[in-house]
Amino acid sequence: MGTKSLLPDLELAFDVGHSSLGWAVLQTPLNSQPSSPALLGCGVVTFGADDCLASVRRGFRRQRRHIRATRLRIARLKRLLAHLGVLSPAQLDVVSSSSPWLLAARVLRGGPKLSWAELWDVLRWYAHNRGYDGNKGWSRQDLTANPEDTEKEQKAHELLDAFRAKHGRDGTMAEVLCDRLGLDPLAAKQSSEIRFRDLGAAFPREGVEAEVERLLRAHLGVLPGVAETFITAVMRDHTAVAGPDYRLPARYGQRVGSQRTPGGLLFGQLVPRFDNRIIATCPVQFQRVYDRVLAETGNASQATFEAQKLAKVPRSG
Numbered sequence: 001m002g003t004k005s006l007l008p009d010l011e012l013a014f015d016v017g018h019s020s021l022g023w024a025v026l027q028t029p030l031n032s033q034p035s036s037p038a039l040l041g042c043g044v045v046t047f048g049a050d051d052c053l054a055s056v057r058r059g060f061r062r063q064r065r066h067i068r069a070t071r072l073r074i075a076r077l078k079r080l081l082a083h084l085g086v087l088s089p090a091q092l093d094v095v096s097s098s099s100p101w102l103l104a105a106r107v108l109r110g111g112p113k114l115s116w117a118e119l120w121d122v123l124r125w126y127a128h129n130r131g132y133d134g135n136k137g138w139s140r141q142d143l144t145a146n147p148e149d150t151e152k153e154q155k156a157h158e159l160l161d162a163f164r165a166k167h168g169r170d171g172t173m174a175e176v177l178c179d180r181l182g183l184d185p186l187a188a189k190q191s192s193e194i195r196f197r198d199l200g201a202a203f204p205r206e207g208v209e210a211e212v213e214r215l216l217r218a219h220l221g222v223l224p225g226v227a228e229t230f231i232t233a234v235m236r237d238h239t240a241v242a243g244p245d246y247r248l249p250a251r252y253g254q255r256v257g258s259q260r261t262p263g264g265l266l267f268g269q270l271v272p273r274f275d276n277r278i279i280a281t282c283p284v285q286f287q288r289v290y291d292r293v294l295a296e297t298g299n300a301s302q303a304t305f306e307a308q309k310l311a312k313v314p315r316s317g
Contacts, residue, residue, distance in 0.1 A: 004247070020046045058115040069262060069269070073127045076246045080233060083244040086116045086225040093203075105185035106176035107215055113222045120214065123234070129174065131208030152202035160199055166260035171201040172211040209235065209267055238244045286311035 015022035024042035050205055078092045097103055100121040103114055114122065132153060163171035163179055171179070178185050180199060181192035213235055219226040232240035236254060239262050251271040254263035263269065290307035294300060 008027065009220070010040075010278070018143065019048075020044055037137075039052060054295075070128055074124055076238075077123060077127065077242045079229075079243060079246055080238075080265060081120065081225075081240070084225040084230070086223070091117060092120065095121060097121045098188055101174045101177045102183060102185060102190060104211075104215055105172070105178045107218050108172055108175060108211070109185045111167055113219055116223055116225075119223065123212075123266065126208070126212055129173070129203075129208070131205035132202035132268060133205035149202060153204070155199070156201035156203040159199065160207075169260050173208055174211065176203075186316075201272075205267075212266065233264065234266045236267070237262050238265050238268065281308065282311045 011026045011028070013024040013026060022042070022044045025038040025040040027040050028037040081087050081092060082089060093116070096116065096117045100118075103118050104122045104125070106112065107114060132149065134149060134153075158178065161170060163176045166179070175185070177199070179310055182238040183189060183192055193295050213231065216226060216231045216234065220228075220231075236256055238246055238248065248263075248268075249270060251265050252263050252268055252272050254268045286307045288311045290303045291308045293303035297303065
């Protein structure tokens with residue numbers, strides 16, 4: 001909340017948010033005993049998501065960050081493989097397969113194992129398609145999910161359910177993709193006219209993580225360099241393989257259950273800035289809101305979320 005003197009006995013107060021502007025006109029009589037100011041008027045101006053350029057800029061910024069994060073993820077995986085000496089720098093820059101999802105599905109179906117060049121193509125594909133988690137590992141409670149993301153999540157669940165009904169078993173992202181493309185991973189046909197992005201699906205992150213770990217473990221003892229430490233470095237903790245300089249930022253990490261780990265090279269991410277932001281909380285207001293919401297809903301998680309949101313103490317100045 002900010003205030004600005006207008007006349008000797010009047011003040012304008014503003015509360016500027018990301019999608020609203022609150023205002024109030026206060027009057028404190030001159031030469032009077034200390035007392036609460038009189039409220040002459042107040043109101044709020046709200047801005048819809050599409051009423052200004054902010055939402056458009058936010059969308060472009062999100063795309064740029066996604067592209068940059070993917071490129072950095074691939075670069076760090078390259079440093080790991082170069083450190084292990086399994087591929088030369090020239091080989092790391094070569095794409096040897098145009099259908100890495102087919103290679104992944106073939107291994108997951110129990111087919112032939114991959115060469116390092118093929119496995120690198122597959123890992124690079126997963127670096128672009130890690131699955132969707134809506135930042136659930138860091139946000140306390142997601143009550144304002146993006147409708148577009150929610151629709152894509154639902155589409156992925158429908159595809160997984162259809163695969164289960166058709167084949168009588170759970171499928172992976174790579175297997176579902178092959179199935180929708182009309183490809184049998186264990187057959188000779190390797191091309192399709194259907195594009196992957198036309199599926200419009202966002203597969204759950206936890207399922208993709210399990211899928212990648214299965215794929216890597218299938219190569220334990222088969223490919224040199226694929227060891228438990230390598231799998232851990234890719235999946236959960238990059239420090240499992242000592243030596244490479246990944247050039248990771250200080251706020252890089254990952255949630256595994258209730259614990260924070262240093263983060264794997266494939267599934268780690270930047271800790272969002274809101275996780276580090278220091279905002280004072282009024283304990284009295286927190287308890288009042290918590291008790292009220294808990295009594296109304298019986299949901300402790302929602303009560304905590306509402307109390308944390310409404311008990312923040314704004315800065316003045």
